[in-house]
Amino acid sequence: MRLRPLRLAAHVELVSLLVMLANLATAHLKPVSSLMGPTHGCAYLFVVIATWRLTSATTTAKTVAVIPGIGGLLALRRLHPADTIDQHT
Known part of the structure; x- marks a missing residue:
């Protein structure tokens, strides 16, 4: 399976x-929160579901995928090295 969509979502x-978090610490602009909240939520769900659907994903990779924010990148690091290479076919 190609991992480019998972990598992008992560x-x-x-x-x-x-x-x-930067918006929360500074101006706390409502439009930024309204845009970034759903964006983050969709990306998070995509990462979790995509990782869990990978047959080559270990239990550790699936577990760390549920960590908000960095879980997707951690899961990508846990995947088998042969699976992390995107094939251009």
Whole structure:
């Protein structure tokens, strides 16, 4: 299975969380919260479901995928090295 969508969702999950936390610590603009909240939630769910659907994912990879923010990146690191290479076919 190609992991590019999982990799993209993991990065979106992390960046959206960082934007939400920065917004909370600074101006706390409601439009930013309204946009980043659902974005982070969708990316988080995508990461968890995509990781759990991988047959090559270990129990550890599936477990760390549920950690909000960094779980997707941690799960990608736990996957077998041969599975993390995207094939351009």
